[in-house]
Amino acid sequence: MYDFAIIGGGIVGLATGMALLERYKDARIVVLEKENQWAFHQTGHNSGVIHSGIYYKPGSLKASLCREGSRSMVEFCQQHGIEYDICGKVIVATEEKERPLLENLYRRGLENGLKVTKISAEEVREIEPHVQCLEGIRVPSTGIINYQQVCQKYADLIKINGGDLFLNTKVNQIITTQNGQILETTNGIFETRFLINCAGLHSDRMARLGQVNPQAQIIPFRGEYYELKPDKRYLVKTLIYPVPNPDFPFLGVHFTRMIDNSVHAGPNAVLSFKREGYKKTDFNLRDFTEIMTYSGFWKLAAKHTDQGIEEMIRSWSKTAFVRSLQRLIPEVQSDDLIPTHAGVRAQAVMNDGKLVDDFLIVQAKNSVHVCNAPSPAATSSLEIGKAVVTQIPEPLHLTRKSSLLGR
Incomplete structure (x- = not known):
């Protein structure tokens, strides 16, 4: 035993x-x-990011364990010779209405004990020359790794x-x-x-x-990615994130330089009809039936109908996906991107439709x-x-x- x-x-x-x-x-x-x-x-299937903890509610397990986990992960890699790079990232506001959200995120970072700084659009371009924005946050403790x-x-x-x-x-x-x-x-x-x-x-x-x-019940959400062609990797030096919608549980499509020097763009977030459904066509009758008969899912869907439709459009339309990326880097064109792997997020949803945050x-x-x-x-x-x-x-x-x- x-x-x-x-x-x-x-x-x-x-x-x-x-x-x-x-x-x-x-x-x-x-x-x-x-x-x-x-x-x-x-x-x-994840993006290989060592997160800082800036997004999470102060005092939550996510906030405290992520902050400590970032430190202990780096120590573990140093001890065991695993490659990593604390390259930092920028989170940028591209519209006026995002400025207050960026300020709230900055204050949350400070509350979580992070060394984050507000930076101007010019300072963002010193880090990421191809980004178009109004202002940003520099998060130096974010890194990349192969998990x-x-x-x-x-x-x-x-x-x-x-x-x-x-x-x-x-x-x-x-x-x-x-x-x-x-x-x-x-x-x-x-x-x-x-x-x-x-x-x-x-x-x-x-x-x-x-x-x-x-x-609670697990609801699977597929995150789909594109990859920049090798001759376009120069467009991204570190990690570039938009200001997340505080009413939606996902961070929005962003650019991530991977530890192998490739650059991934995404993910969107669409309902998967299979818990291990990495392709658009994947389907499992049991998984699908559990989702469709779960009242918590329908309550969640009712709250986020508009965002859900936008994510589905991005899933089936490369043009729409590219438009979202161009909010960050206007130079990116459809021909610069090729499809790459997808991941599935196991998101617990309570009976009342609230996400387990x-x-x-x-x-x-x-x-x-x-x-x-x-x-x-x-x-x-x-x-x-x-x-x-x-x-x-x-x-x-x-x-x-x-x-x-x-x-």
Whole structure:
């Protein structure tokens, strides 16, 4: 029998495995992942940004864990030789009506303890010469990284420190017993005293399999990207973001220089008819039916009808997508862009139609369920792992050990 079983081998599940091995010396730990590689879904399809934490409500888990996570992620990369670049980013206002929103965002950054600065349009162009704007915010602590490399190192450290790792292992059933749980999987049966659910796009389903109601349902949103052709990469030096709509949960299409020096533009945010639906044509009857029969989705859709229509237009019209990008860099033309990968965001939505705005960690008897961990979860992963572990009742048969991160 294992002391701890983690469902999900994305960046949060693997970080939680590391945190457990930091805290407990003799624990038997297993991580179960249904795909044939680590970080296959949200982590493997994200934009590779080390976020600063400027957007998040002061005092929220997202704000505190992202700020601390940004620091600990950089330290982790330095210790383990993982390439990263703290290149900074600019957030720019392109219309007069955005100036008050930019000011509010600037003040939020200060409240969150960040070293952000307001800069003029001329100062923005010193950083990003091709940007057209009225004014901006400089966020120096934002960076870029390959999170799949980070996840592989997490997995290596778990294995080195005695944890068990299983790929191609899908959990089909969770049976609660007096001593813990029995997990029926495609790779046999696993028994555990304590279960940690980090299943991302399927985290709500795993919670319900374990007889836990997270009071929310995952709604998948696909984010589609274009990539600048190599001869147009000079247009973007770092990261360029618009002022986000405070009434809409996504940041708007933006430019991101990746760690491999490519430049991605996007994403939009459209409803996906499949939880793992990376193509426009992807469809899953169960996933679709769950969305269409969930009252929380329809309440959410009613609040954001106009924005939803705009996102769908951008999805099917490259011209509309390019127009959004030209608000930031007028020189960008349709021929400069080629389609690239898409990602799917696992967004928890409550029954009343409200988005779960913060990380959602649900405690239950002999289990903890991470039921909402979209961006900035990758940046915050080391700190989320620690936060999850602090919610586990102290097992009397386990003793603490020194940090495997060397801090």
